[in-house]
Amino acid sequence: MESTINIYDIYKTMSDNKIILIYQGLFDQVMIKSVIAMTEKKLIQENIEEGLRRKLFNVMVEGLQNICKHQVVAGENLQNPFLMIGKEDSSYNVVTGNFIRNEKIQVVKEKIDFINTLNKEELKEHYKTARLNSVISDVGGAGLGFIDMVRKSGNKLEYKFYESGVHFSFFILHSKISNN
Amino acid sequence: MNIDITKSIYDKMVAQQFVMSIMGSFNQGLLLSLLNITDKKLSSLEIDTTIKKKIFHFMIECAQNLSRIEQNDAFTGDNIFLIGKSNNEYTVHLGSVMKNSERDNIHELLSIVNKLETEEVKAKFYSELVTKELANQNSLLMSLLDISKKTKEKINCEWVQIDEENTFLSFKTTISNLKFTDGIYN
Amino acid sequence: MQTLNIIATEDTPEIKFNGETNEFMISGRSLPEDVTTFYKPVFEWLEVFSTLEAPGTVFKFKLEYFNTASSKIILDILMKLEDIMESRQSELKIEWYYFESDDDMLEAGEEYKELVEIPFHLIAC
Numbered sequence: 343m344e345s346t347i348n349i350y351d352i353y354k355t356m357s358d359n360k361i362i363l364i365y366q367g368l369f370d371q372v373m374i375k376s377v378i379a380m381t382e383k384k385l386i387q388e389n390i391e392e393g394l395r396r397k398l399f400n401v402m403v404e405g406l407q408n409i410c411k412h413q414v415v416a417g418e419n420l421q422n423p424f425l426m427i428g429k430e431d432s433s434y435n436v437v438t439g440n441f442i443r444n445e446k447i448q449v450v451k452e453k454i455d456f457i458n459t460l461n462k463e464e465l466k467e468h469y470k471t472a473r474l475n476s477v478i479s480d481v482g483g484a485g486l487g488f489i490d491m492v493r494k495s496g497n498k499l500e501y502k503f504y505e506s507g508v509h510f511s512f513f514i515l516h517s518k519i520s521n522n
Numbered sequence: 523m524n525i526d527i528t529k530s531i532y533d534k535m536v537a538q539q540f541v542m543s544i545m546g547s548f549n550q551g552l553l554l555s556l557l558n559i560t561d562k563k564l565s566s567l568e569i570d571t572t573i574k575k576k577i578f579h580f581m582i583e584c585a586q587n588l589s590r591i592e593q594n595d596a597f598t599g600d601n602i603f604l605i606g607k608s609n610n611e612y613t614v615h616l617g618s619v620m621k622n623s624e625r626d627n628i629h630e631l632l633s634i635v636n637k638l639e640t641e642e643v644k645a646k647f648y649s650e651l652v653t654k655e656l657a658n659q660n661s662l663l664m665s666l667l668d669i670s671k672k673t674k675e676k677i678n679c680e681w682v683q684i685d686e687e688n689t690f691l692s693f694k695t696t697i698s699n700l701k702f703t704d705g706i707y708n
Numbered sequence: 709m710q711t712l713n714i715i716a717t718e719d720t721p722e723i724k725f726n727g728e729t730n731e732f733m734i735s736g737r738s739l740p741e742d743v744t745t746f747y748k749p750v751f752e753w754l755e756v757f758s759t760l761e762a763p764g765t766v767f768k769f770k771l772e773y774f775n776t777a778s779s780k781i782i783l784d785i786l787m788k789l790e791d792i793m794e795s796r797q798s799e800l801k802i803e804w805y806y807f808e809s810d811d812d813m814l815e816a817g818e819e820y821k822e823l824v825e826i827p828f829h830l831i832a833c
Contacts, residue, residue, distance in 0.1 A: 349604060365543070366541075367563060579773075648823070
């Protein structure tokens with residue numbers, strides 16, 4: 343009976359928190375294509391108005407690509423990244439989580455904090471500049487992704503780092519998507 | 523929703539060693555995507571094709587029948603699909619909320635199916651096949667016989683009654699014959 | 709004789725019926741939710757086929773997977789072919805292909821073979 347109680351517990355937790363999709367598992371290019379296809383179908387199922395659904399979808403794809411770029415390389419004894427989409431009143435939250443090396447934390451923090459200070463116009467400018475200047479580097483890639491998420495969602499990004507041992511932390515990123 | 527809550531949900535799933543979990547209404551479209559993802563996951567674990575097929579069959583029949591059940595009654599909630607790890611084995615779970623009467627129906631059919639030996643399951647399946655009238659009839663019995671026949675094991679099904687009218691029920695099958703490695707990127 | 713060509717999808721098989729080239733094949737995966745609707749054109753085609761003279765027909769099944777609902781439809785197709793063979797008194801045979809490692813497909817072939825009176829050949833590939 344034990345395993346059923348655990349599954350039911352997960353089910354109930356998701357239901358109570360209005361989570362419409364949660365995927366934790368392998369995150370590589372091949373896998374995320376399937377996750378994206380599945381999420382697309384799920385979002386249609388939810389009868390979300392098209393504009394909102396497209397925003398939601400775009401932010402999710404950015405989030406997934408961020409995970410792919412930043413997740414800690416295979417071989418480390420760490421848990422899987424995850425993607426979660428939840429409903430909150432008339433908005434939706436796209437949440438991603440993945441392990442990240444502690445050395446990267448500061449740069450990521452600075453990038454997001456900076457992006458969060460910008461208004462719509464400034465975001466557009468910053469995006470253009472970042473795009474023109476972008477060097478193919480991990481951090482550069484993330485920069486564009488974060489900007490995109492803020493622009494498309496219309497809201498600031500929320501995040502938190504949870505320490506996990508000496509070298510790594512678990513990075514959770516929340517993006518709220520509302521209509522206009 | 524606040525971030526700490528999200529983290530606690532994630533921690534809970536990790537603590538219970540679920541390596542993949544998806545919740546949704548498993549209509550045909552979603553089911554096909556789910557099969558795709560599971561295929562990739564199972565390939566990454568280097569699971570035998572024979573075993574993969576058994577898993578797919580389990581998923582297809584459970585999902586297609588569970589969703590037919592839901593269409594007959596008022597929609598009672600989402601399906602949940604999980605691949606979990608316990609005792610050096612992987613398990614695949616498909617769960618759903620349904621009316622108690624439907625649960626009782628499943629329970630009754632399972633008690634028939636699970637009493638049969640492998641050869642008897644096969645015989646009963648084909649005798650039902652010949653006599654069954656319409657292909658689309660919700661023949662849960664046929665599906666259960668087919669699952670039992672293809673997985674070559676008793677059907678594992680458990681439930682938790684949620685309230686006066688509803689039960690959460692889940693089917694489970696085990697995947698053994700794996701290279702078990704510690705850590706998640708396996 | 710008309711042809712019937714339905715291309716395969718993620719959950720439905722390829723149907724290739726061609727009277728001119730004498731090629732009749734159902735191949736791929738069959739797991740639609742609504743089998744009746746999908747296979748309706750096949751039965752309609754078989755109805756027309758039953759009225760025609762056609763020597764030496766070989767029907768091939770090369771399936772990699774089929775759901776429970778499809779099991780019934782496949783039996784219905786085989787039984788329809790059996791009727792056609794009996795009423796026309798012409799040669800008709802079934803070739804049931806299965807991958808060597810696919811015990812389920814072999815078993816299904818063996819069972820179907822027992823259920824219909826048509827020359828039925830099980831072929832490993």
